[in-house]
Every structure is written in structure tokens, then in C-alpha cells.
Amino acid sequence: MALEGTVSLCLACGFCCDGTLFNRVPLLEAEVPALKVRLQVVDGQHHARQPCPALDGTACRVYAERPLTCRRYRCLLLEAHEATEVSLAGAVSIVEATKALRATLAAARGHADSGLVVEESRAKRAELALDAAEALERLEKQLAFHFLGQRSRQSR
Numbered sequence: 641m642a643l644e645g646t647v648s649l650c651l652a653c654g655f656c657c658d659g660t661l662f663n664r665v666p667l668l669e670a671e672v673p674a675l676k677v678r679l680q681v682v683d684g685q686h687h688a689r690q691p692c693p694a695l696d697g698t699a700c701r702v703y704a705e706r707p708l709t710c711r712r713y714r715c716l717l718l719e720a721h722e723a724t725e726v727s728l729a730g731a732v733s734i735v736e737a738t739k740a741l742r743a744t745l746a747a748a749r750g751h752a753d754s755g756l757v758v759e760e761s762r763a764k765r766a767e768l769a770l771d772a773a774e775a776l777e778r779l780e781k782q783l784a785f786h787f788l789g790q791r792s793r794q795s796r
């Protein structure tokens with residue numbers, strides 16, 4: 641595994657923290673007290689909302705203390721890169737293509753481009769104009785194919 645490539649790829653991406661892929665991060669009960677000030681922990685539950693408030697650009701502000709779920713998580717693209725099936729340049733180009741799809745969705749919604757626009761669009765799926773609905777569908781196919789596979793998009 642190329643740790644340097646892993647860090648570089650994830651710093652070019654951030655989709656598993658910014659709301660593009662997930663809307664929550666599961667937490668261990670023991671993690672809640674230490675992280676509830678820095679993450680958006682849902683009252684009475686063991687998960688934090690995304691987009692994650694600890695995300696600074698594409699970097700994690702609580703990296704040393706991040707939840708176990710975050711430590712363990714590997715999307716399909718990262719797994720493929722670590723298995724040397726996809727070069728760093730190839731993986732970053734997939735991330736950039738995905739960001740372009742998200743930007744198209746944001747433009748169709750008239751919103752700023754961020755992971756938030758993905759979650760908002762999913763929540764209002766039935767009300768989306770045709771261009772936004774098509775942009776969301778293209779983005780979700782891209783996320784499923786390159787990042788999620790069969791995993792749920794609700795949480796990691």
C-alpha cells in the first residue's frame with residue numbers, strides 16, 4: 641500500500657466527509673463524549689451528521705482523534721489505488737470528473753457546489769427539475785461505480 645498515494649488521493653477528494661457520499665458517520669458510544677463538541681453528533685444517537693464540521697477543505701481537523709469508522713473507511717477507488725489497479729493520476733482524474741458532475745448538479749440547482757448540494761438534492765428528489773434530476777442521476781451512477789459499490793450511501 642502506498643500511504644503517500646492514499647493521503648494524496650484523499651486530500652484531492654473528501655467525498656466521504658463532505659456529504660457527497662454519506663450523510664452520517666457512525667460513532668462508538670465511547671467516542672461520543674470526546675467528539676461531540678467537534679462533530680455534529682445527533683442527540684441520543686451514535687452518529688454524527690455530514691458534511692462533517694471537522695473537515696477543513698479536504699483535510700480532517702481531528703485527524704489524530706478521528707472516529708474508528710473514519711480510520712477504517714476505504715472507498716472502492718482508494719482500495720483500487722492501494723491495490724495498484726489504478727494510478728494516483730488515474731484516481732485523481734476520476735475524483736475530478738466526479739467533482740465536475742457535482743458542479744453540474746449544483747449549477748442546475750442554482751446552489752454553490754459542495755457536498756451539501758448532493759444531500760439536499762437527494763432529499764428533494766421528487767421536486768427536482770429535469771436537468772437537476774438528470775445531473776443527480778449521473779452523479780449517483782458515478783459514485784456507485786467508482787466509490788460505493790453495493791454499500792449504503794446513508795453512512796459509511
Ligand code: SF4
Pocket residue numbers: 649650651653654655656657661713714715716717718787
Ligand atoms: S471517498 Fe475515497 S478517495 Fe475520497 S477521501 Fe474518501 S476514502 Fe479517500
Ligand code: SF4
Pocket residue numbers: 656657665692693694695696699700701702703706707710
Ligand atoms: S472526523 Fe475527519 S475523517 Fe471523519 S468524517 Fe469528519 S473530517 Fe472526515
